[in-house]
Amino acid sequence: MRRRAVGNTARVAALVVAIVVLAGGGFYFFYYPAAPSPQQASLTVYGSVDTQDMQPVLKDFHGNYSYITVNYQEFTPPKAFAKISAELAARNATADVTFITNSLMNALKSAGDLISYNSTQSANYPSNYHDPKGYFATAILLPVVFSYNTQLVTSANLPKTLNELTNSSWRGKVIMHDVTIGSTGTQYMLSLVPIVGNATFTAWAKALATNVQPTLTSDTTAIANGVASGQYSIGIVTYLHDVVRLQSQGAPIGWFLPQGVPLLTAPASVGIVRGTPHLAAAQLFEDFILSKNTQQVIGNTAVRFIAYPGLTAKYAVSSVAPDEMIVFFPTAQVSAQARTFGPIFKSWGF
Amino acid sequence: MNLRGLPLYLPVLLAAGLAILPASYLIFGSLWSADPGLPGQLTSQNFAAVASDPTLGAVLFNSVAYSLGAALFAAVLAFILAIALQRTDAPLKRFMTSSLLVSLAIPWMVEDIAWTYLLSPRIGLYNIWLGQLFGIGDSLLNIYSIWGLIWVMGLSLTPLAYLIISPSLSLVDPHLEEASLVSGARLRTTFFRIDLPLSLPSILSALLLCTVIALEAFDASAIIGIPGRVWTLTNSIYGQTVQTPPNFEVASAYAVILVAMTLTLILLYSRSIRLSQRYVTVSGRTGRPRTFSLGRYRWFVAGGFITYLFVYLVPVLSVLVFVSLHNFWNPTDLPPITLANYENLLIFPSIDTGIFNSAIVSVTAAVATAALAFFLSYTSTRRRSVIGRSAELLASLPLAFPTIVLGIGLLWALLRSPLPIYGTVWALTLAYTIRYVPIVSRFLSGPLVQLAKELEEVSRICGAGVATTLRRIVFPLLKPSLIAGAVYVFVVSIKDLGAAVMLTTGDSALFSSALYNLWTHGDELVAVAGGILYVGVLSGALLILAIILKVDLFSIMSPRPCAASHL
Numbered sequence: 001m002r003r004r005a006v007g008n009t010a011r012v013a014a015l016v017v018a019i020v021v022l023a024g025g026g027f028y029f030f031y032y033p034a035a036p037s038p039q040q041a042s043l044t045v046y047g048s049v050d051t052q053d054m055q056p057v058l059k060d061f062h063g064n065y066s067y068i069t070v071n072y073q074e075f076t077p078p079k080a081f082a083k084i085s086a087e088l089a090a091r092n093a094t095a096d097v098t099f100i101t102n103s104l105m106n107a108l109k110s111a112g113d114l115i116s117y118n119s120t121q122s123a124n125y126p127s128n129y130h131d132p133k134g135y136f137a138t139a140i141l142l143p144v145v146f147s148y149n150t151q152l153v154t155s156a157n158l159p160k161t162l163n164e165l166t167n168s169s170w171r172g173k174v175i176m177h178d179v180t181i182g183s184t185g186t187q188y189m190l191s192l193v194p195i196v197g198n199a200t201f202t203a204w205a206k207a208l209a210t211n212v213q214p215t216l217t218s219d220t221t222a223i224a225n226g227v228a229s230g231q232y233s234i235g236i237v238t239y240l241h242d243v244v245r246l247q248s249q250g251a252p253i254g255w256f257l258p259q260g261v262p263l264l265t266a267p268a269s270v271g272i273v274r275g276t277p278h279l280a281a282a283q284l285f286e287d288f289i290l291s292k293n294t295q296q297v298i299g300n301t302a303v304r305f306i307a308y309p310g311l312t313a314k315y316a317v318s319s320v321a322p323d324e325m326i327v328f329f330p331t332a333q334v335s336a337q338a339r340t341f342g343p344i345f346k347s348w349g350f
Numbered sequence: 351m352n353l354r355g356l357p358l359y360l361p362v363l364l365a366a367g368l369a370i371l372p373a374s375y376l377i378f379g380s381l382w383s384a385d386p387g388l389p390g391q392l393t394s395q396n397f398a399a400v401a402s403d404p405t406l407g408a409v410l411f412n413s414v415a416y417s418l419g420a421a422l423f424a425a426v427l428a429f430i431l432a433i434a435l436q437r438t439d440a441p442l443k444r445f446m447t448s449s450l451l452v453s454l455a456i457p458w459m460v461e462d463i464a465w466t467y468l469l470s471p472r473i474g475l476y477n478i479w480l481g482q483l484f485g486i487g488d489s490l491l492n493i494y495s496i497w498g499l500i501w502v503m504g505l506s507l508t509p510l511a512y513l514i515i516s517p518s519l520s521l522v523d524p525h526l527e528e529a530s531l532v533s534g535a536r537l538r539t540t541f542f543r544i545d546l547p548l549s550l551p552s553i554l555s556a557l558l559l560c561t562v563i564a565l566e567a568f569d570a571s572a573i574i575g576i577p578g579r580v581w582t583l584t585n586s587i588y589g590q591t592v593q594t595p596p597n598f599e600v601a602s603a604y605a606v607i608l609v610a611m612t613l614t615l616i617l618l619y620s621r622s623i624r625l626s627q628r629y630v631t632v633s634g635r636t637g638r639p640r641t642f643s644l645g646r647y648r649w650f651v652a653g654g655f656i657t658y659l660f661v662y663l664v665p666v667l668s669v670l671v672f673v674s675l676h677n678f679w680n681p682t683d684l685p686p687i688t689l690a691n692y693e694n695l696l697i698f699p700s701i702d703t704g705i706f707n708s709a710i711v712s713v714t715a716a717v718a719t720a721a722l723a724f725f726l727s728y729t730s731t732r733r734r735s736v737i738g739r740s741a742e743l744l745a746s747l748p749l750a751f752p753t754i755v756l757g758i759g760l761l762w763a764l765l766r767s768p769l770p771i772y773g774t775v776w777a778l779t780l781a782y783t784i785r786y787v788p789i790v791s792r793f794l795s796g797p798l799v800q801l802a803k804e805l806e807e808v809s810r811i812c813g814a815g816v817a818t819t820l821r822r823i824v825f826p827l828l829k830p831s832l833i834a835g836a837v838y839v840f841v842v843s844i845k846d847l848g849a850a851v852m853l854t855t856g857d858s859a860l861f862s863s864a865l866y867n868l869w870t871h872g873d874e875l876v877a878v879a880g881g882i883l884y885v886g887v888l889s890g891a892l893l894i895l896a897i898i899l900k901v902d903l904f905s906i907m908s909p910r911p912c913a914a915s916h917l
Contacts, residue, residue: 051867052698073859074867078596079852085385090765092772107595151683172471176578182593215577216493217590225874226439229679231473248687282610339593347404 041281042069046080047099047141048268053302060297061288068281076146077104078183080123084260086110088113096276097285100348102267103187103335105136115272117283118153121290128328129307136271139289140298141305143265143317143326144188147243149234162196165234175226176236178216180346182339184266185216187330188237188249189345190337191264209349228253233310244320245303263317263324267307359737361725364565366744369782372759373747376609379602379758396603412575413565413582413611416499421511421560423504427551428511436519437545438644440651453663454509455888456836457845460881462573463874464666467492467673469838473668473681494578502574503564505662510530510563511556513834517797518552519545524639552796559792562612562622562749583608591758598758599688609747618744632913667885674879691879698868698876705887707775707891708844712862712891713887715782716840720832722783723790728824730791731798732806745787756785757852764853775858778850790835793851797831840895844888861887 047054051074058070075083077100079256087094098108108114111132118134130137148158152173159165165174177185195200208214214236217223223235224242228251232273240263244253257263270289272282288294292308299306299313306316313319317326380397384390400406431450435443468476471489481488492498522545530540568584575585581603590601644651673679675687695701729735729741748756758783764772771777801824809819825832850863861884869878 050873051692052873076592076595078592081594082385082596082598083761083852086761086765089385090762092765102596103594127358175577178589181589182597184594187594213579216579217577218572218589221874229473230682231470246678251678251680252683288761334592339597342401342589342593343399 005127006346040060040067040069041278041287042071043097043278043281044071044073044093044095045097045099045285046073046075046084046095047244048075048080049076049099049304050074050302053298053304056297057294058288061285062205064288065281065284068284070285077101079186080104081107084108085111086117088274092233094275097270097272097276098283099139099270099289100268101142102138102269103330103338105131105271106332106335107246107271108271108273109135113274115274115276115279117286119283119286119290120285124292124309125290125307126309129309130220130269131271132328136269137286137290138267138269139207139295139308140268141265141307142268143240143263143305143316143321143324144184144329145238145240145257145263145321146261147238147253147255149226149227149230149233150252150254152230152233152271158256159234160259162192162204162261165236165258166204166211168211170212170234172213172215173233174212174214174236175217175234176214177223178218179350180342181218182342184220185237186338186341186345187266187334188264190334190341191327191329191331192261195262205345205350206348210346219340224253224341240317240320241303241305241315244315246304247339257324262327263321264329265317265326266330269327283287352887357620358731359725359741361722361747362729363737365726365787366741366783368780369745369747369764369787372756372784373609373744375759375762376602376605379599382599385598391864396599397606398601400603400607403586406617409581409583409586412496416503416582417561417564417582418764419496419500420503420507420564421557423559424507424511424787425515425557427504427508427658428515428556429549429553431508431512432516432519433545434651434654436516437639438648438651440644440648440655442652442655449659449663450509450512451892452826452885452889454513454841455885455892456570456666457865457881457884458567459508459573459866460670460878460884462502462570463786463878463881464670465493465498466573467669467679468665469498475681478681483628492578493574494580496578496580497560498578499542499570499574499580503567503570506570506713507560507563510838511560512530513791513838514556514559515549515552517831517834518549518800522548522639527640529841529851530905537836548800550801555796559749559789560614562615563789565611566569566608566749569639569659599756612749613743613746616743616749667882670878670882674875674882675775676875679875686917691876692883694873694876695868695879695883698864700859701861701880702865704859704864707778707858708861709891711775711782712840712844712916713776713895714776714779715786715843716836718779718783719786719790719839720836722787723835724828724832725792726787726790727791727798728820731795732803745791748784749788756781757849760784760849761852773858777837777853778860780860781853782839782846785846785849786839790839793833793838794828797828837892837895838857841892844891845884 040126051072052070054074058072061068061070075103077237080095080098080100081104084094084098093146097116098105105114106285114135116134119137122130122134122137125138146159159170160165170289177183177188179185179189189201189205196204213230215226217226220237220239221242223232226232227235227238230252238255240255243253246253255284270286272279276282290308292311295306295308295311296313297302299308299311299315303315307322312316317324379385381392381394382390383393383395403409431446434440435447460917466474468474469491471477471492471494473488474491474493477488477491480486480490493502526544526548527540530544531537535543566584568588571580571582571585572588575582585604586609587601587604590597590604590650595849660755674691675689677685677690726742727744730739758775761772764780771780805823805827806819809823814822844860850860850866854860854863865877865880865884867882868874
């Protein structure tokens, strides 16, 4: 009995020692990483672009600037925004560079969390592709379309107008981004108001909610996946890059725009965060992302639509949707209204 | 207060202090016009925004109905399984207990996704098969409903409820049953008059805990609730955190409502165990409880096990494996089989770092949580002082936090803390310790209530101090529950992502946050492949733990007490 107790005590003691060693080693490993040599810089980027999609870019960057190590951390745009705001407010280490959608770039800019930098590459882009004061510059485009399942919807019964989408025959067959949370879905809907007119939009949106009762999701990619799977016939607020990705895999999905609806496109931009201790490296990174060569790499290796105008690449909007006119959204006014409109859409039955 | 017992209170006060950190930020955040730390003023606008939500009534009703329904479902199913596995001679018991362990290892997010592949209208495999079999259309079953939520969450919670309930059944004093049977009572009467009442504290614990967890879990509420328009408190909070920019202030106001509901449940629970002495079953005269012979019904019960597995675990794992072998999912027009999702998973940059970090975080959180939870349970059941009860109540606060809100609170607390752990894996260890101490303390409170004080009194009369009594009497008797609690923390912390989403950085990325990134960025099937890998890695990790701790894996799910007479 006593020997057993001693044995148990020894085991527990060994376990405790192992944990302490592991914890101490881990603490040393994570909290006291080897100091970089004076010539080297480590650049932290908070971005919403898939890590996989960024790999070729980061590899190229490291190939060109081997003395700069990029630590790319992927977050959804709201979380990247929240982390940067929180870390800056607490005067803690945060990202040097951020790469997220413009609606949140504007919010960061308003909060004074970005540094102005006029990249030498910005001259190659139209004036609306970068902030007038140089706080951020657009590097990737996120065009938004309506998607449909090509097995369930033929071109003959594809809705031609917004009103045809409100037909009750679509009830339970439509999925859309959640318009009640003030995010992409809400911003897209509000961006339609100046295009179709306030009264027409209100009547259409209410009819859509009442007659069709679209399924709502807070994940934009779930819309394309839901349509490709056949669970839904039509997807509203679908990212074009999701449709193209699924098409390239052989999924039965197509895209369309109802009459009068332009190719509303959300720009994703790169900007330098206030207080970065690696300003030169951050500027170099922004220049690199906006450069023609890097845009070519992005446009040919992943389903991401590049911003560089006139560049021939597999995933340029001009290649996939040559006849469509790009209209950026959301405007600053729509971004400001989106949060308050969420509950309004909810009260309409969404 | 007895000063000899003072050291007992130090860990309890530590647990309470840690719990106050995120709680204070949560309450402050709900009354502040901007995110905590940013310029703003005190306001009631956030609560006004909640009150003006046209769906608030439905939100509250759905939250209560779904969480109670799921908890009841889980508790009843777990109780039936616990009786069958702990007290009968049914065949396949080891196989069944290991299956429960595997089901505990499946991340909820992945499990919820699996059910959508099985029970979605039009494309759910069950719906397609039922439609083809009976010609009744392809939308007979609809996962996107409150019933779907109860079904999925109830099944997910069953292993946890089993872990809480089963020790109480194995701690039943056999003399009580023998006395009943000798007195002429039949087996059924003995069960309803002896076993069921003695298990009530644990059943209530399981019911309370499962209700709270279902109330605050957002995985199912987001994946099943939002598409089904089943609005709950958690998907309302989630809705606020995914706004552009995130509306943490109103999210905090919703979370405060959750805290109020949870605290009410915890107070009810505290009242229910005041008469704890009624449930003492392990005394100085206790032996091993008897195993009931089922006779010709043995294989009938085994059939029940197999049915459970074929309704739950087998289809969930099978569909996940099957789906992960395709580039996209369309059951009526399947693309060719491919391993592309697994290849993409393995080249994903933060997967290897994530596995390493997850192992460190989960092991350290499990040990720290078990230690703090022990002292918390012990002082709350044995030293009914004002300090002990207040500390218990405060330490229970994190039960009410959706993990993402806990993450936000801790993010702020750590950013302003002199303790330099923000951005390291230790921030996550701290988060999970705070999060799971109140849960594991409920693992322990049921068995502690059943331990007679006389055992400790005898030890003290013999001259042993508090430490010796704990080490020689209480720890050995509670060892099964302590291991079960630590294993539970290990398993759930390794798959939890709510806190991880806010607290991980590049260096401290976890496996769960890497998978979540895949999911939120549209690589749904790569995330499913990750879920399969997850279950494999977790099972391997449990095996390693079992070897290190020299415990039988099955004993974790089938805890049996060391008989007091053997001490």
